[in-house]
Each structure stands twice: as C-alpha cells, then as structure tokens.
Amino acid sequence: MIISSPGLTIQDLLKGDIKLASPPTVFLTLQNIVDDPSKSVRDAAFVIESDAALALRLLKIVNSAFYGFPSQISAISTAITLIGYRELQNLVLATAVIERFSDLPGQLFSIHDFWAKNLRAALIAREMDARLGKSYTDTAFLCGLVHHIGQLVFYRRIPVLAREVDLLIQSQQTEGVDEAGVEQQVIGFDHYELGTELCRLWKLPDVVVESIRLHRYPDDFGNFAKIASIVRLADQLSRVDNHYDEIVANGLELSTEQIGQIMDKTHDEFEVIFKLFYPAQ
Numbered sequence: 001m002i003i004s005s006p007g008l009t010i011q012d013l014l015k016g017d018i019k020l021a022s023p024p025t026v027f028l029t030l031q032n033i034v035d036d037p038s039k040s041v042r043d044a045a046f047v048i049e050s051d052a053a054l055a056l057r058l059l060k061i062v063n064s065a066f067y068g069f070p071s072q073i074s075a076i077s078t079a080i081t082l083i084g085y086r087e088l089q090n091l092v093l094a095t096a097v098i099e100r101f102s103d104l105p106g107q108l109f110s111i112h113d114f115w116a117k118n119l120r121a122a123l124i125a126r127e128m129d130a131r132l133g134k135s136y137t138d139t140a141f142l143c144g145l146v147h148h149i150g151q152l153v154f155y156r157r158i159p160v161l162a163r164e165v166d167l168l169i170q171s172q173q174t175e176g177v178d179e180a181g182v183e184q185q186v187i188g189f190d191h192y193e194l195g196t197e198l199c200r201l202w203k204l205p206d207v208v209v210e211s212i213r214l215h216r217y218p219d220d221f222g223n224f225a226k227i228a229s230i231v232r233l234a235d236q237l238s239r240v241d242n243h244y245d246e247i248v249a250n251g252l253e254l255s256t257e258q259i260g261q262i263m264d265k266t267h268d269e270f271e272v273i274f275k276l277f278y279p280a281q
Helices: 011-014 026-033 041-047 052-062 076-083 086-099 109-132 142-147 147-156 159-172 179-186 191-201 205-211 225-237 255-277
Strands: none
Touching: 011 191, 026 041, 026 086, 026 191, 041 052, 041 076, 041 086, 052 076, 052 086, 052 255, 076 086, 086 142, 086 255, 109 142, 109 225, 109 255, 142 147, 142 205, 142 225, 147 159, 147 191, 159 179, 179 191, 191 205, 205 225, 225 255
C-alpha cells in the first residue's frame, strides 16, 4: 500500500525551519559585498576570516587539485584575487550547504553517498563547461552540486514519505525509473520543484534556480537550457556504475572520447576534493 499525503505543499516544507528558510549568513554577507562597488577584497576576506574553520577549509580547497595553482596560497585575499568574488562565494555556499545537510535521518538513505554522487556530478559539470566554452565558469559546479537538494528537504521534513519513495523505487528494480514521478505519486510534487523553490527562497542566481527547474525538461530551448543539459548529463555520468560510452550527450557537442577524458580527470580529482568538501563526520 502506498502511503501518501494529500494536500501537502512545497510551502509547508519550507516554512517553520530556520535552516531551510534562510541561506548561510556568510554567503549573504559576501553577496552584499560583491554587489557593493564601494567594498574591496579586504572586506570579503575579513568576512571569511571571521570564521576560522571556514577560512582554513577554503584555503585547502583553493590549494588542491580543484584549481591546480603552481604555488601555495596562504591568504584569503590572494585566493579572491586569483579566483574571483563569485567563485569564492559559491565555494562558501557549497561548503555551508554540505555541512548544513550532513546529519539527516533515514535507514535507506546515506548522506555520505548522496554528497559523493552530487560532488562527482559537480566536478563533471564544471569540466564539461570548461570543454564547452566556459559559459558557466562561476556556477556550473554549484549547479551540479545542488540539483538534487530537494531530496534532502524531503528527508529532513517528511522522512516517512521519503522512505516510502525509496522503497517504491527499489521495488521496481529497473533502470531508468522515473524517480520524480514516484515522488509526485507519493508526495504530490517532486524534489526538483522543491529544490527550485528552496534556491529561489535563498535568492540564489537564476542560473542555479533554472538549472534545477529544467532538469526534467530536456526539450526546453530557453536561456538556461544549456546549463540544464550539462547538469543533466553530469548527473547521469556521476553514477558509479555508469557506462559513459553508451550515454548520449543530450545535444551537447561532446564526443565519446571527450567524455572519457572528462571522466578520467574528475575521477582523479574526486577523492581529494571529496575529503575537503565533506570532512569525516
């Protein structure tokens, strides 16, 4: 028997929870600095350095294979100069979101595996964008990282229904299960719709919001169709058991050989990067 919750709305899940209702404070503060022409690199560095643990983690990320700089970077101000305000802001958001959603309940749900898969997708999306002209240099990684964030809200707010979705998906035991369709059947809406509204509530850039909203619509040709296609393909490729030589590039100009190169590069990066973004809990 299917457990369902008629009448449940997205707004029901996003209200009454401080962690969901507002984005990380440091991210918002940095956004205000980025948008204020009177502010300087020193102002942004001061905000980050006020959180010693965050500053240390960001410096480790900047000095890792994620960027591959030839010399060691020891100051946040130098990091900002090298990678830019927006990029550092997105790193702050990425680390904060992973930390915020790292202790969810659920016997059928591994938060470690969730972030491993989505971080892998983020790395793949970032590398794919680099190969396709760097149209989304500042946001491809973030889009790849948060495209399934709605699933975490389900587990945080309605764990019983979230587990019911998992059980139904597992019971079908076939490839290409329409997970979002099962969510709509059980909950009334899917995690892409929920993730879209969460990111909109957090006032994230339109490119992030739309990349999630369009995930289920590969035939869309709007302004954000390309980044949605990149993340969609990155999601497919991020599955550990994927056969990337059998995956069609969804209209993106990437050959099987290029996809293989992307997979090799991101595979080498993943182990080191994952430990930085998701330190042992």
